[in-house]
Amino acid sequence: MDDKHLIEEQVSREEVYKGRLLHAVKDTVRLPDGKLATREYVLHPGAVLVVPLLPDGRIVLERQYRYPVRQVMxxxxxxxxxxxEDLLSCAKRELLExxxxxxxxxxxxxxxxxxxxYSDEYIHIFFARGLTAGAAQLDEGEFLDTILATPEEFLAWCRDGKVNDSKTLVAALWLQNILSGAWKLDWRA
Structure with a gap:
């Protein structure tokens, strides 16, 4: 499939803001019709998410206050x-922390x-099993509760809007398809 008629080409970049977490830029781009336009977005190094599965089938989740939406999620x-950092090392570190x-x-x-x-961020999805419990190692200023839910509880929370975080909803989609046998995972020690 030829996408040339859709591609925008970067002409220049202006740094708008660079903080500890956020790095915002404004690019001037050439549109497919030759005209110029601007694109403002956040540069992000990427992230991982982990769906931790306990031997009894429950999922390890967390509850955390997210200031931008003023809600415990x-x-x-x-x-x-x-x-x-490589992706798997990040996933292991985040789960433990x-x-x-x-x-x-x-x-x-x-x-x-x-x-x-508005962002170039990708979130990489990992599943973990054969879990061993230990003590959380939260970052300074990080506060959260670890909770456990059955797949049925978790999926009901997604359906009912109790879970509305996009990455967690995608994790639920993956979990549902894996549990049904529709999608397969390649597990490695």
Missing amino acids: IEVPAGKIDPG ETGYSGAEWAYAGKIAHCIG
């Missing part, structure tokens, strides 16, 4: 990739671009 464990669990087996499911209108 139910989420899967997730976090930003550090410079030079946020929940205290370590996984014996891991499976990479794919990636999502969840904010394509």
